[in-house]
Amino acid sequence: MSEVSLVLRSTRVITPEGTRAASIAVADGKITAVLPYDCEVPAGARLEDAGDDAVLPGLVDTHVHVNDPGRTEWEGFWTATRAAAAGGITTLLDMPLNSLPPTTTAAHLRTKREVARTKAHVDVGFWGGAVPDNVKDLRPLYDAGVFGFKCFLSPSGVEEFPELDQEQLGRSLAEITGFGGLLIVHAEDPGELASAPQRGGPAYADFLASRPRDAENAAIRGLIAQAKRLGARVHVLHLSSSDALPLIAEAKREGVRITVESCPHFLTLTAEEVPDGATEFKCCPPIRETANQDALWQGLADGTIDCVVSDHSPCTTDLKTPDFASAWGGISSLQLGLPAIWTEARRRGHSLEDVVRWMSAAPAALAGLAGKGAIEAGRDADFAVLAPDETFTVDPAELHHRNQVTAYAGKTLHGVVRSTWLRGVPVARDGAPTEPTGRLLERNN
Numbered sequence: 001m002s003e004v005s006l007v008l009r010s011t012r013v014i015t016p017e018g019t020r021a022a023s024i025a026v027a028d029g030k031i032t033a034v035l036p037y038d039c040e041v042p043a044g045a046r047l048e049d050a051g052d053d054a055v056l057p058g059l060v061d062t063h064v065h066v067n068d069p070g071r072t073e074w075e076g077f078w079t080a081t082r083a084a085a086a087g088g089i090t091t092l093l094d095m096p097l098n099s100l101p102p103t104t105t106a107a108h109l110r111t112k113r114e115v116a117r118t119k120a121h122v123d124v125g126f127w128g129g130a131v132p133d134n135v136k137d138l139r140p141l142y143d144a145g146v147f148g149f150k151c152f153l154s155p156s157g158v159e160e161f162p163e164l165d166q167e168q169l170g171r172s173l174a175e176i177t178g179f180g181g182l183l184i185v186h187a188e189d190p191g192e193l194a195s196a197p198q199r200g201g202p203a204y205a206d207f208l209a210s211r212p213r214d215a216e217n218a219a220i221r222g223l224i225a226q227a228k229r230l231g232a233r234v235h236v237l238h239l240s241s242s243d244a245l246p247l248i249a250e251a252k253r254e255g256v257r258i259t260v261e262s263c264p265h266f267l268t269l270t271a272e273e274v275p276d277g278a279t280e281f282k283c284c285p286p287i288r289e290t291a292n293q294d295a296l297w298q299g300l301a302d303g304t305i306d307c308v309v310s311d312h313s314p315c316t317t318d319l320k321t322p323d324f325a326s327a328w329g330g331i332s333s334l335q336l337g338l339p340a341i342w343t344e345a346r347r348r349g350h351s352l353e354d355v356v357r358w359m360s361a362a363p364a365a366l367a368g369l370a371g372k373g374a375i376e377a378g379r380d381a382d383f384a385v386l387a388p389d390e391t392f393t394v395d396p397a398e399l400h401h402r403n404q405v406t407a408y409a410g411k412t413l414h415g416v417v418r419s420t421w422l423r424g425v426p427v428a429r430d431g432a433p434t435e436p437t438g439r440l441l442e443r444n445n
Helices: 077-086 106-116 135-143 166-178 190-195 204-210 213-230 242-253 264-268 290-302 337-347 352-367
Strands: 006-015 018-027 030-036 046-049 054-057 059-064 089-094 123-126 149-152 182-186 233-236 257-262 383-393 412-422 425-429
Touching: 006 030, 006 352, 018 352, 054 352, 059 077, 059 337, 059 352, 077 089, 077 412, 077 425, 089 383, 089 412, 106 123, 106 135, 135 149, 135 166, 149 166, 166 182, 166 213, 190 213, 213 233, 213 242, 213 257, 242 257, 242 290, 257 290, 257 352, 264 290, 264 337, 337 352, 337 383, 337 412
Parallel strands: 006 046, 006 054, 059 089, 089 123, 149 182, 182 233, 233 257
Antiparallel strands: 006 018, 018 030, 054 383, 383 412, 412 425
8 A cells, every 4th residue: 555645634624424533545646544533643744734724635627628739828728727636626627629620520529638638737537529510420439538518509709619409419428328328518598589579789687588598498498308318317507597496306306317506606696786788797697687596596505506607608808898798607616616606505504514615526427427526535635725714705816717707807716726736746835826737537447
C-alpha cells in the first residue's frame, strides 16, 4: 500500500454518512481513509488543517459549454477550467456544440481532446452530439469514450448542430439504447415555440412569453413516451418549468429511466428582478417567476429533480445586445454556482449535505464517474474547502471565465471557496488557480 502523503483535517467534513470532524488520508491521489479528527498524522505526511471550514467533495458539473476550438473567443479550456477550479469544481463535462467542429464524430472528439489536453486545470470529460445525420457515428463516439449524447428538440442557435424531430429522436434513441448509452435532451417543443408570441426588443416580459412553459412540458411529455416505448435512459437538461414536475415524478414512479437537472440561475434568479435590456439574464429555457422557482426547490427537496449543474454558456460581450430576441442566450456562472446555490439553500433551510448531493454526488452518478462525488475511501482526493458563513460581493473582474459577463454582478453571496484540490493537489487557493493538472476523462475510465 502507498504511503499517506497528505492528511486534510476539518471540524466539518461532509461524507456520505453525514457531516463530522475528521481527517482525510490521501495517497497517490486517492482517499485511503476517513479517520477520526485527532488521529495521528503518519510520518512523512503533510497536514493541511482547514479548521472550521467545510470540506466538500469536489463538485461535478456535467453541463458546461467550453466552445473550444472554433469559438475560443467565447470561452476556452484554459479559462473555463480556471473558473471551475476557483469555484470548487474538480470535474466538468463539455457539451458537444458551440465548438467548431461539434463533437458529432469520433474524429471531432479527437480534435477536441487534443485542444484540451494541456489546458485543463480540472478533470474534463466530453458529451457526444446526436444530430439528424449521425446515427452511424453514435456507437463509434461511445466506444471512443464520450459519456453520452446530447440532442436538441428545438433549434440550438448554431446551424452546425441541428435539432431532432420526433422520428429522428426515435432513431437516435433506439441506437443509443441498443448499446446502453444515455441521451441528454434540451427539451423545448418547436411547435409550442412557433405558436408563442415573438416580439423583439428589450422587454423581458416579451422574451419570457416567447419561451412558454408549455414548450418544455410538451417536449418532456414526448420524451417520456419515447423512453417508455424503448426502455431508454434519458436525462432532461436545465429544467425551468415547474409544471413538468408532476409528469416527471409520475414517470419515475412508473419505472421510466429518466433523470432531471436544474441550474443555479433558475433556482436563485427570478423573472421579476430582470431589468429590461439586461440580456446577461437571457437563457433558453428562460428564468421564470418566483412561484415557479419555489416549486423547483420543492422538486429538488423531494427528489424529482436529481442534480444542479451550471449550463455555463458564455459568449463575447458584443453578443449580449439589449434586444432579448437577438442577444445570445446563456448564463455565465461556472465559478459562482456553489455560493449561489448555497446562499439560497441555507435561506430555505437546506444543508450543505443537500448541496453536495445535488452538485457532486448526483452529477457524478449521472455520468458514471465512480471515482468522483464523495469523500470516502477509494475515491479521488478531490475537495472543495468552503467557508460557508462568509460572504462576498460578485465582481465580474474577479471571474476567470473569458468574458466577464454575469447575471450575478453585484450580488452578495454566502460561501467563499478557500481552496480546491484535485487528486490531493491544490488547483486553486483563495480564488487563484495554479498550473493545469487536470486529466481528460473517458467513460468507465
